[in-house]
């Protein structure tokens with residue numbers, strides 16, 4: 001096949017990243033086969049149902065299926081037969097009991113795919129991995145594939161954010177192509193032609209740099225969040241106001257306001273595990289000191305959760321026996337993802353301390369119920385606030401921000417609110433007679 005011809009794509013691993021990538025690529029005009037080991041997920045996607053909450057994606061899935069360009073399978077033999085370019089999008093979670101990334105899924109995917117590769121093919125890693133993984137996987141692929149070193153591996157890290165996944169995929173800020181040959185670069189260009197035609201900047205680099213760009217980007221974002229939260233700790237000690245401080249920093253163009261929102265800190269399936277895996281990998285490479293600050297970033301972030309519980313305790317004079325409305329379960333708004341969710345961590349700690357905690361989230365309730373059946377849940381923000389001693393806002397859904405103090409006052413026992421995300425207008429709530437508290441604000 002001519003390397004510049006439009007390739008047929010497979011996407012291996014159809015979770016948050018892979019399903020989004022497969023659907024968007026089909027909408028952009030490619031023939032796409034989504035592959036997963038989870039039969040239920042594949043059945044759902046094939047029947048037009050996105051198995052997670054992502055704004056705009058269900059509509060695009062219908063469109064892609066109707067076009068006939070998108071199919072799903074659990075068969076690697078079918079994938080090998082079909083694909084010219086294979087995207088690896090399987091999970092790389094934190095290993096239990098260690099900070100290292102668990103690479104067993106990506107290894108298994110490569111081992112299942114390689115024996116089906118009988119012709120010149122490009123395999124493209126998109127999962128987030130420790131630097132050096134691509135080099136190791138190249139060896140594995142070429143050893144196991146019938147086509148041997150005709151099979152090449154490239155690395156194309158993914159930067160999409162949940163909640164904005166469609167837009168981030170269709171119109172990314174940049175593409176990074178980690179390649180070992182001109183042929184691989186041409187194949188990647190063909191696989192991203194519609195996105196490149198938008199004028200999207202591309203960085204062409206080696207495999208190791210491409211792997212590192214991803215963890216460096218997430219480390220930077222995590223550091224920025226922990227930086228402002230560290231400032232919040234100082235503000236608290238002197239009675240200064242972190243909101244005013246953050247707003248003032250944000251007005252400096254060189255700093256900017258993005259990822260400078262103080263509060264409960266970061267969670268999710270990416271930032272926490274990626275900074276830990278990066279620190280761990282750097283230590284293995286003998287350069288742990290260079291990124292040892294990431295341990296501090298992690299510690300600052302963990303302290304936010306404990307400090308939020310303290311704030312509730314201070315306000316109530318103890319948590320045991322108190323009725324607590326927990327607003328939010330997802331790790332951020334516009335997502336149903338509860339992986340390492342700060343909101344649920346706080347809710348579980350307060351429950352463990354004997355609080356009568358009731359949780360509501362607009363999208364993540366099913367996931368939360370499955371993961372933490374010991375918690376109690378309600379049907380709406382006002383439902384869980386019924387007779388509450390305190391309302392604790394943990395995920396800044398707009399549904400919560402839109403609730404008026406007077407409407408909430410009708411259902412609670414005491415007009416007390418802890419704003420874990422600096423999402424509410426403090427002056428407005430105080431003017432309506434509420435005791436309003438937020439970390440780092442007097």
Ligand SMILES: NC(=O)c1ccc[n+]([C@@H]2O[C@H](COP(=O)([O-])OP(=O)(O)OC[C@H]3O[C@@H](n4cnc5c(N)ncnc54)[C@H](O)[C@@H]3O)[C@@H](O)[C@H]2O)c1
Nearest residue numbers: 013014015016017036037038090091092105108109127128
């Ligand atoms: N979620 C995001 O926003 C995002 C963004 C950028 C990068 N990433 C990275 O992308 C990767 C995937 O993340 P995710 O959030 O989509 O995870 P996920 O858990 O939602 O999805 C992973 C999928 O891989 C499947 N899988 C596991 N083993 C497999 C195998 N051997 N063969 C085929 N499929 C297999 C699982 O069944 C699951 O559907 C991770 O490395 C993550 O760090 C995620």
Ligand SMILES: O=c1ccn([C@@H]2O[C@H](COP(=O)(O)OP(=O)(O)O[C@H]3O[C@H](CO)[C@@H](O)[C@H](O)[C@H]3O)[C@@H](O)[C@H]2O)c(=O)[nH]1
Nearest residue numbers: 158159160161162225259260261265266267268270331332
């Ligand atoms: O100023 C801020 C910004 C974010 N957060 C929190 O940080 C976490 C992560 O948010 P975000 O980065 O928007 O979510 P993700 O979807 O996890 O996306 C990150 O992780 C992905 C997976 O690696 C990357 O692709 C994205 O570029 C990167 O932003 C969430 O808990 C947010 O509540 C804050 O506390 N303050």
